[in-house]
Amino acid sequence: MKVAAVQLQSVAGDITANTEQHRAMIDRAADMGAELVFFPELSLTGYDPGQAESLAIDQNDPGLDIFQRVADTTNVLVGIGFPLAGTVGVQIAMAWFTPGEPRRIYAKQFLHADETRYFVPGQASLMLEWGGLKLAPAICYESLLDAHVEAAAAAGADLYLASVAKSEAGLRKADLHYPKIASRHGLPVVMANSTGPCGDFMAAGGSAAWNARGRCLARLGGESGGILVSEYERICPRDD
DSSP states (O other): OEEEEEEOOOOTTOHHHHHHHHHHHHHHHHHTTOSEEEOOTTTTTOSOGGGHHHHOBOTTOGGGHHHHHHHHHHTOEEEEEEEEEETTEEEEEEEEEOTTSOOEEEEOSSOOGGGTTTOOOOOOOOOEEETTEEEEEEEGGGGGSHHHHHHHHHTTOSEEEEEOOOOHHHHHHHHHHHHHHHHHHTOOEEEEOOEEEETTEEEEOOOEEEOTTSOEEEEOOSSSOEEEEEEOOOOOTTOO
């Protein structure tokens, strides 16, 4: 299965502009043969915790329907980052659109300390199945915690999808952590990062993919958007 990690600079707070940008990138990725396309953390609004409450979206919002139509038309599994409006507060979430099926929502379970004043954590893991693979989504900070990836590996994940908004310092931590967890669990990792302003920091790009031995397969640059495509199949752990 070909997996596309989209690296982009969202327009802060402009859901309409970002929706169009997402649509264009999904179409491009599908033309490249991708069967799964996913985006950085809070990609639909931009990562800006201070605006999250005013921009929060209900999981059944009809504005998200366009992504189901795109998924159905292209036969591509699509993952979009957005602030989820809920009864207990706003969550950092991803909506996953599987062709021909209802959307599924994953909310970040482990928040960074800076996020706790704006968001509440999710309570459940999510395992997606597509292209013969089990796919475990992770959102930024939690993807650097052993507990999160260990739960994904124990549940039989074949691929770990990290949707992030990381600065240069955060990217350096990721570049040390992801190869280690990939080789430890025989679990390939794909990371989609933002570029440009994200609240009070600058996202550093550098979206990348690692195989089950922890070897980096490909990486995007740090200053501009793009699509990183890597390919996986159901294989024995520790194989290339």
